[in-house]
Amino acid sequence: MESLPWQDDLTAAVKQQFGDRVLEFLTYRDQKFIVAAPEAAVALIEYLKFEAGFDYLVDVTAVHWPKREGAQFDVIYILYSFERNDRVRVKVKIADGYKPETVTTVHLTANWLEREVFDMFGIQFASHPDLRRILMPEDWSGYPLRKDYSIIQMDQRWVKENLGIESGQ
Amino acid sequence: MATQTFLDANELVLNMGPQHPSTHGVLRVILNLDGEKILGTDCVIGYLHRGVEKIAENRTYPMFTPYVDRMDYVASISNGLGYCLAVEKLMNLPAPPRAEAVRVILTELNRIASHLVWLGTHALDIGAITPLFYTMREREEALKIFENYCGARLTTHAFRIGGLQYETYDGFEEQVKAFCDAMEPRIDEYETLLTGNRIWIDRLKGIGILTAAECKQYGVTGPMLRAAGVKWDLRKAFPYSGYEKYEFDIPTRENADTYDRYIVRMQEMRQSVRIVRQAVANIPDGPIIAKVPKVVKPVPGEVYVSIEAPKGELGYYVVSDGTNQPYRVRVRPPSFINLQSLEKMAKGALIADIVAIIGTIDIVLGEVDR
Amino acid sequence: MRKLLRTIFLVDLAQGLWVTFRSQSTKNIYTEQYPAERPKVAERYRGAPRLNNNPDTGETLCICCDLCGFACPEQLIVVSSVRNPETRRKELTNFTYDVSRCMFCGLCEDACPVDCLELTQDFEIAQYSREGLIWDRQMLEEGPKPTQYSS
Numbered sequence: 001m002e003s004l005p006w007q008d009d010l011t012a013a014v015k016q017q018f019g020d021r022v023l024e025f026l027t028y029r030d031q032k033f034i035v036a037a038p039e040a041a042v043a044l045i046e047y048l049k050f051e052a053g054f055d056y057l058v059d060v061t062a063v064h065w066p067k068r069e070g071a072q073f074d075v076i077y078i079l080y081s082f083e084r085n086d087r088v089r090v091k092v093k094i095a096d097g098y099k100p101e102t103v104t105t106v107h108l109t110a111n112w113l114e115r116e117v118f119d120m121f122g123i124q125f126a127s128h129p130d131l132r133r134i135l136m137p138e139d140w141s142g143y144p145l146r147k148d149y150s151i152i153q154m155d156q157r158w159v160k161e162n163l164g165i166e167s168g169q
Numbered sequence: 170m171a172t173q174t175f176l177d178a179n180e181l182v183l184n185m186g187p188q189h190p191s192t193h194g195v196l197r198v199i200l201n202l203d204g205e206k207i208l209g210t211d212c213v214i215g216y217l218h219r220g221v222e223k224i225a226e227n228r229t230y231p232m233f234t235p236y237v238d239r240m241d242y243v244a245s246i247s248n249g250l251g252y253c254l255a256v257e258k259l260m261n262l263p264a265p266p267r268a269e270a271v272r273v274i275l276t277e278l279n280r281i282a283s284h285l286v287w288l289g290t291h292a293l294d295i296g297a298i299t300p301l302f303y304t305m306r307e308r309e310e311a312l313k314i315f316e317n318y319c320g321a322r323l324t325t326h327a328f329r330i331g332g333l334q335y336e337t338y339d340g341f342e343e344q345v346k347a348f349c350d351a352m353e354p355r356i357d358e359y360e361t362l363l364t365g366n367r368i369w370i371d372r373l374k375g376i377g378i379l380t381a382a383e384c385k386q387y388g389v390t391g392p393m394l395r396a397a398g399v400k401w402d403l404r405k406a407f408p409y410s411g412y413e414k415y416e417f418d419i420p421t422r423e424n425a426d427t428y429d430r431y432i433v434r435m436q437e438m439r440q441s442v443r444i445v446r447q448a449v450a451n452i453p454d455g456p457i458i459a460k461v462p463k464v465v466k467p468v469p470g471e472v473y474v475s476i477e478a479p480k481g482e483l484g485y486y487v488v489s490d491g492t493n494q495p496y497r498v499r500v501r502p503p504s505f506i507n508l509q510s511l512e513k514m515a516k517g518a519l520i521a522d523i524v525a526i527i528g529t530i531d532i533v534l535g536e537v538d539r
Numbered sequence: 540m541r542k543l544l545r546t547i548f549l550v551d552l553a554q555g556l557w558v559t560f561r562s563q564s565t566k567n568i569y570t571e572q573y574p575a576e577r578p579k580v581a582e583r584y585r586g587a588p589r590l591n592n593n594p595d596t597g598e599t600l601c602i603c604c605d606l607c608g609f610a611c612p613e614q615l616i617v618v619s620s621v622r623n624p625e626t627r628r629k630e631l632t633n634f635t636y637d638v639s640r641c642m643f644c645g646l647c648e649d650a651c652p653v654d655c656l657e658l659t660q661d662f663e664i665a666q667y668s669r670e671g672l673i674w675d676r677q678m679l680e681e682g683p684k685p686t687q688y689s690s
Contacts, residue, residue, distance in 0.1 A: 082385070109386065145223060147498075231646065314582065321584075362558060
């Protein structure tokens with residue numbers, strides 16, 4: 001099943017506001033998502049919050065597609081509107097090393113969520129107030145949820161220094 | 170110009186946890202104190218990080234179901250329900266009505282059990298020891314139902330993708346009904362112990378206030394949001410698993426403090442009993458599992474499905490690439506996001522209140538760290 | 540006035556204590572005297588694994604299909620078999636089950652097409668060493684034998 005395009009008054013308003021910076025409006029299994037250009041993400045989320053009522057940022061996450069040329073990562077923002085009772089996802093495709101702007105300026109909840117994305121994928125959010133690792137130890141090297149990180153892989157140096165054993169396996 | 174007192178010059182940093190009885194697990198909070206007053210908090214989490222999302226990428230879809238139970242281990246059935254619904258949505262394979270009804274019964278019983286654990290430990294943190302014994306007694310009854318149904322008490326693995334593995338046992342309805350009958354007077358009993366208790370009120374009223382606007386800013390869901398007056402429940406907003414068939418209210422309160430969250434959770438337990446009564450009165454006949462292919466292989470795509478777990482919105486974002494293993498499973502844990510608001514709630518509170526504030530968020534560290 | 544009377548006669552305290560005393564009845568005892576009395580676990584309890592034998596012939600029911608090994612999320616089941624050249628059937632030589640890594644999810648028992656592998660009601664599976672928790676075929680067929688310290 002392919003993702004289908006989707007149209008209503010929201011897409012028209014967003015299209016008018018952002019023009020080419022919003023690439024696609026798609027639905028899959030009746031779940032809407034907007035594919036946006038990386039530099040437009042924060043502006044779009046801000047617009048959706050203040051003009052369209054999507055005032056609750058449900059989740060920020062990322063997906064690693066190592067085989068995709070040029071844009072290895074999807075960064076996904078899930079938004080919810082209490083007024084419309086509707087969910088929409090904003091999807092941004094970025095290359096490895098690209099630093100997307102933080103959305104903590106719009107939604108405070110993005111603070112820890114972006115920290116987790118940084119921790120797991122190594123995506124650095126520009127001008128994030130407190131970009132540290134959150135779940136892994138702070139001096140761990142490597143980003144576990146990248147596809148090239150094997151499930152039994154670990155930071156040997158960290159394990160040796162902190163646990164005093166050769167390997168955690 | 171502010172006058173510099175002796176205390177201003179001596180900001181004390183105090184380390185609370187990771188081994189502290191009232192942090193409900195391995196949560197470490199670094200407190201910046203000015204005397205008894207909290208100036209700032211910094212949560213250090215990750216002590217229980219097991220890489221559940223990484224494990225998911227290396228297991229097939231059915232194999233991953235037991236792992237989700239280990240996240241929020243006091244409400245494992247809700248976790249399993251969320252994951253199964255997400256994969257069912259991805260495959261467009263709804264569970265049959267009988268399975269849905271049994272799922273609702275078990276999930277609501279689990280909500281009661283989870284709230285009972287919360288109530289007992291929260292009261293224990295505040296200094297009331299007695300409610301813990303009573304709540305554990307009732308929880309035991311709920312866990313016995315789970316054990317009889319699926320053979321495990323805590324990490325149940327009760328649901329499978331597409332429906333249920335186990336048919337209900339003989340006497341299931343009677344046992345559930347007996348539990349409901351016993352539960353309602355017991356909730357009254359807890360309320361006689363706590364609701365009007367002077368110490369309880371003094372310790373909780375006006376503590377940890379998080380208004381509706383702040384809740385939305387911090388993404389806080391569940392009873393905390395409802396205690397701030399927002400009438401929002403995913404069971405009503407996006408009904409799943411046949412919740413639209415049952416009548417229940419969404420309890421809300423206005424003051425958004427710790428005491429109101431207690432009241433909201435108590436009323437939620439009553440509503441859960443109400444749902445269970447309706448569900449158990451007519452469990453439809455029919456198959457308990459949909460026609461699930463031998464190898465679960467969804468077509469490439471992505472869905473986000475969330476349910477109302479006892480702690481808030483529990484979401485699963487599942488990406489498939491057409492193989493039998495999920496390409497990515499993202500769990501949106503309610504505890505993790507609710508815990509973020511601790512910083513806001515604790516600011517300016519006293520050091521004795523932080524225990525009440527951590528308790529009121531109702532965190533399970535297995536879910537925070539995953 | 541009413542509030543004052545409530546305070547003088549300690550009504551709230553009495554209410555609270557009434558709840559306490561009501562629960563003092565001996566029929567409300569929930570504590571299990573575990574080593575002295577074995578608790579009764581549910582019929583569907585998922586405990587120690589067992590390989591079932593055919594009760595009539597005493598031969599194993601296992602057909603060495605290895606479906607349990609494929610179903611196991613922890614990949615802790617190893618089924619070794621040889622093909623009998625006469626009957627063209629696989630015969631079980633060994634079956635290892637690493638209980639130390641098992642989370643008793645029951646997926647292996649669901650996968651078994653002949654009801655051979657089963658998670659039983661036995662729950663006393665503690666051992667003195669980690670190696671003791673890697674069970675072989677004999678152990679799986681006989682079941683764990685915990686040391687009895689009391690009569």
